[in-house]
Amino acid sequence: MVKKREFGIFFLLFMLGLFFAYVYTDITKTKDDIFKRIQSHQIEQISYILQNIEKDILDNSDVKTSEDLFSMFSKEYVRAEYEHIISLMLTSNVKYAYILYKDEQDKFRFLLDASKTDKANFNQKFDVSSAEYSTLYTTKKPQIIQLNDIENLYLTYLYPITNNGNVIGVFNIDITTNIQKIILESIKPLETFFVVLIIFILLLMAMTVMQIFHYFVTRKKIFTDPLTKTFNRNYLEETAPLLNLSHYSLAMLDLDKFKIINDTYGHKTGDYILSRTSKVFKNSIRDSDILVRYGGEEFILLINNRSKTKSDIDICERVRKNILKEHFLYEGHEINVSVSIGLHKNPYLEKNLQEAIKRADKMLYIAKKSGRNKVICYDEKEISEELSSSTDISFVKEAIDDDRVICYYQPIYDYKHSRIFKYEALVRIIAKDGKIVPPLAFLPLIKETNIHYKLTQRILLVVFENFKKNNKLVSINMNFSDLINPDIEETIINNLKHNQHLACRVTFEILESDEINDIELFKQKINLIHSLKAKVSIDDFGSGYSNFKTIIDVEANFLKIDGSLIKNIDVNTKDFKVVKSIIHFAAQSNMQTIAEYVHSKEVYEKLLLLDIDFMQGYYISEPKNYLVESDELFKSC
Known part of the structure; x- marks a missing residue:
């Protein structure tokens, strides 16, 4: 019996070891995939900018050959003008940017250097050590020089200036990025955890029956x-x-x-x-x-x-x-x-x-x-069975027809300036007996039905009408299915396209937890919102790797951290560390963060220790059927 038990434990630990090794490998692959996406996104943006600069050089200066290019940039005022234009690309992710050309001896030389530090002189020799410089002249296509330190994502991007099929100059952009460091800081503890766990399991496999017994005693205490x-x-x-x-x-x-x-x-x-x-x-x-x-x-x-x-x-x-x-x-x-x-x-x-x-x-x-x-x-x-019941669906339909759909508004608080930043619109229905019906009582029953889309349209109209009359900011919740519905899209366009005063104050909160199968279509709809001058917020953020994909693929303005991570942040150190990492990541991605479910003084004070931008929750203010003022906040504490 003991031998059989020992063998069973050994086999179980062996299988667990294989499982965790697989997860560790998968995490590593995921990390590499994220890095590739970041690199591709950066190069795509830089190529677009360089293409416009190249067109400006060729069209405005009648440049046809490298000699023409040299003659153009020999003028100090021309160099100053283009150095200013190219220097606008220099960020924490782009360190050096300059234009090169080949002289008669096939030596590369500087035409201009837009870098802030360690600046080269005009026509100064530039020594190359990578074959990609020659390859660019042969293929007439952009080249990437990937350096060995991939975890720091350091690379040189070469973009040709061409005319009549000939390369007459080269844009040389040196890219460094810090975002991968944030990802590494988030993933590294997980990698370390699995490495330690695998080693721990291997050690357990070598232990005696007494050691196994001791493990179970300790395990019970943990x-x-x-x-x-x-x-x-x-x-x-x-x-x-x-x-x-x-x-x-x-x-x-x-x-x-x-x-x-x-x-x-x-x-x-x-x-x-x-x-x-x-x-x-x-x-x-x-x-x-x-x-x-x-x-x-x-x-x-x-x-x-x-x-x-x-x-x-x-x-x-x-x-x-x-x-x-x-x-x-x-x-x-x-x-x-x-x-x-x-x-x-x-x-x-x-x-x-x-x-x-x-x-x-x-x-x-x-x-x-x-x-x-x-x-x-x-x-x-x-x-699911009740969805087929006309009574349940008709409850919402009748409320829409009778104009009994209203919105409550919960303030989103800017604690750094002690003011209300904006309001979140939250749907309610007034029942025939006058009672206020919360959304969880009817939304699950109409999910992905035509009535759901009609309800969303009505909410949009209610909010738009209320906020046309003031200068305040408002957030409206949307599902992915709402976003791609043509009737809802038409409602948004008709109300915002010719009313920039309203559009610039509206934020659409998209549920991050929604299943988004067509990311390209999703990005199109987000771009439409941005084109109308409205803003986008990712709602319920905090459910794993999909968050990184969303951040990389979608340019959101705000990131609302899921309440499940916030509500116990005062007592749960793991939640605190995760929220801290998310805030850091969002800051690097140029997004402002909102903490929801701030339900107590302890949670509020814990969040003050983090560099979060805004807070929302019942400790600050419950949703009201009117727009509360700053002096009405914190009345529940």
């Missing part, structure tokens, strides 16, 4: 929260790849008004409440269910659905009721505690565990906003 004795976030991250989500429902549990308990009675009381409530949670669930302390007073409950003795809703309700009837007494104080629960019945329908957690977290948010001490359930199967 995955256990010391206060509540439940699994912790490390356990969830470790087991996520092995979890079969089709066997579980997923619930997010959050203690109501726990911050008030902490602030009123102190952190020791808060720790006592957490310890006691976790015991109630564990006594209310079954052995096959998994309870994880996710962060602060938040717990994740994976409810095993293979056992049909109790449904997932029954278990959540049992947890809620047991907490409500429990008596919490600490140092003479009787404390009332309740719990709000967001339930996702079919997490396996999401792309991954994190997406399922986001969905359950949104249900938790609804439970809290609708009065707390509730269980709110999300069931995608039921929603």
Whole structure:
């Protein structure tokens, strides 16, 4: 039995080692692919600029030969003019830029040098050591001299000046870039992690039975929260790849008004409440269910659905009721505690565990906003069936027809200047009984239907009409499917094309988490928005490698960091490091950053330590049906 167990562990570790080695190799390939994309994008931009300068030289100065080119640039005022033009290319990514020609002895010489430092003189000899210079004269095509240090992405780009099929001069551009350093800083810890993990697994394969036993004892401590004795976030991250989500429902549990308990009675009381409530949670669930302390007073409950003795809703309700009837007494104080629960019945329908957690977290948010001490359930199967119901779709259709679609506006705060930077428009529907219906109650039911597109059109018209009357800035949420809908495109063009005063104040927030299969079509639509003088923001940013592709392929103005990374930033160092890296990356890509889900003073103060540009969340201001002013902010704190 022991031998079989040892062999099983050895085999498992061996397979894990192969798996992590594959992931490490894939990360390295991904890094190289990113570098190639950056290089291609830079050369494409530089070629376009050089092509225009070349045309200007040939057309305006009647230059036909290298002698003509030499004669033209022998004039000091001409050199000064073109040095100024070419020097505009010099950025942190372009260090040197100059024009060369071949003299009668086939020696290369400077015609002009637009560099800021180490400047060469006119007609000074230029020594070449790369065959690409000669190749350019033979092929009459641009050449790239790729230097050995690829990780610093240092290269020389040669672009020919041609006339009548002859090369008469050469643009020489030396390119350096810092963006790959940012990517390396982001990827390097991951590479190091996998290298260490592979070595660690190899060491484990050589250990004795006692060492394996010691490993499992240590492993249990790593995955256990010391206060509540439940699994912790490390356990969830470790087991996520092995979890079969089709066997579980997923619930997010959050203690109501726990911050008030902490602030009123102190952190020791808060720790006592957490310890006691976790015991109630564990006594209310079954052995096959998994309870994880996710962060602060938040717990994740994976409810095993293979056992049909109790449904997932029954278990959540049992947890809620047991907490409500429990008596919490600490140092003479009787404390009332309740719990709000967001339930996702079919997490396996999401792309991954994190997406399922986001969905359950949104249900938790609804439970809290609708009065707390509730269980709110999300069931995608039921929603899919309800899509065919005219009652559900007609609810939105009637609201559009009756002009009951409105927008609430949540301010985006510029803390550096203590002012409201702009507002985000958030759709609401006024029900026939006068109640305000939030978007999660109707948007999932009409996803990718014609009613969804009509609703988006109505939102656009409502926002455009409201903001024509003022000078304030506004953001509007859009899906990729909205962006490529011809009716919505027509609405945007008709309202913005001839109203630059409005267009320049509008930002379209595109969901980064959307599936974008046609990146070229996506880029066309983004270019259309920019051509109208409106701006683009990437929303819900923070779900992995696809983010880098989006940054490279799409020139966005803003980058809104996903709330799942922000909400626990005050207690989760990993989230803090990821957000810090994203902000650094965005700054290098000339984008401003927005942190959403700023729900507490602790999160707000943690973000002050980072160089983020703007913040948004309930701690600053809830969405209102009017545009709040700066003196109305922070009223909830």
